[in-house]
Amino acid sequence: MTHFIQTLISGLSLGSIYALIALGYTMVYGIAKMLNFAHGDVIMIGAYTGIIAVLTAGMPPVAAVFLCVAVCTLLGVLIERFAYKPLRKASPLSVLITAIGVSYLLQNVALIAFGSQQKAFPSLITLPAVTVGGISIDGITILTLAVTAVIMIALTLFINKTKLGKAMRAVSEDKGAAELMGISVDRTITMTFAIGSALAAFASIFYGMTYVYIKPTTGAMPGIKAFTAAVFGGIGSVPGAMLGGIMLGLIEQFSKTYISTLWADAIVFSVLVLVLIVKPSGLLGKTVREKV
Numbered sequence: 001m002t003h004f005i006q007t008l009i010s011g012l013s014l015g016s017i018y019a020l021i022a023l024g025y026t027m028v029y030g031i032a033k034m035l036n037f038a039h040g041d042v043i044m045i046g047a048y049t050g051i052i053a054v055l056t057a058g059m060p061p062v063a064a065v066f067l068c069v070a071v072c073t074l075l076g077v078l079i080e081r082f083a084y085k086p087l088r089k090a091s092p093l094s095v096l097i098t099a100i101g102v103s104y105l106l107q108n109v110a111l112i113a114f115g116s117q118q119k120a121f122p123s124l125i126t127l128p129a130v131t132v133g134g135i136s137i138d139g140i141t142i143l144t145l146a147v148t149a150v151i152m153i154a155l156t157l158f159i160n161k162t163k164l165g166k167a168m169r170a171v172s173e174d175k176g177a178a179e180l181m182g183i184s185v186d187r188t189i190t191m192t193f194a195i196g197s198a199l200a201a202f203a204s205i206f207y208g209m210t211y212v213y214i215k216p217t218t219g220a221m222p223g224i225k226a227f228t229a230a231v232f233g234g235i236g237s238v239p240g241a242m243l244g245g246i247m248l249g250l251i252e253q254f255s256k257t258y259i260s261t262l263w264a265d266a267i268v269f270s271v272l273v274l275v276l277i278v279k280p281s282g283l284l285g286k287t288v289r290e291k292v
Helices: 002-032 039-056 061-087 092-114 139-161 163-173 175-180 185-211 220-233 238-258 264-278
Strands: 130-132 135-137
Touching: 002 039, 002 135, 002 139, 002 163, 002 185, 002 220, 002 238, 039 061, 039 092, 039 185, 039 220, 061 092, 061 185, 092 220, 135 139, 139 163, 139 185, 139 238, 163 175, 163 185, 175 185, 220 238, 220 264, 238 264
Parallel strands: none
Antiparallel strands: 130 135
């Protein structure tokens, strides 16, 4: 029983990381209808920023967190401005290919700048483990779950209650109609990328503190799995991203523990396929009917 609960906790820890990354994915797709496959690499850049800020520049942890958020936000805005904005009226395939190109560009820039060797992420926060009934829960795991839940709630309130959030929802529904109502579509999409990239900064910090070692391809697989989590939960749905991330982490961890580490990824993606066959819009996604 203890082994089962420990695996459950490990799955929640992994799932909270996926959920945090998936929130950024679903934010951009839900508003701009773009699959930003460079999101995982923005996380990698954020992690390297944290390493440089603390280990090279000697910045205190709080200042390093603010710097990570600033760098990731700026990077997201620049990517949107120079890579995606010129393709605003292009086909979805063109945007997808561009996103993959931006991803490889960031990976190779990081490879040139930092080399191929792994670098250790500094421990920005030291929290004691909590022991409940003989089960030890790492403090970072609890903090990651708490921060992810708070961000999900804050995003939901922001989108539903604020003026900018309502503008984002309008752009998501119909860009042309939103523009006729006086909403700046370009500015709204830029703000969406800025918020999504700021979320990537938080994901980079918690990923770095949990898994420690960072390399230029660090963001690739977590990015793909977080995208899978967003689709699993219903891409475009903020609560869906949270639910999908947690469930994906649990499925992966239980597969590694009770079946095989070699089969874990195959099982994760197989479950995704089964869910999409039964419910194509994802667990919390809504089926949208298009009028033609």
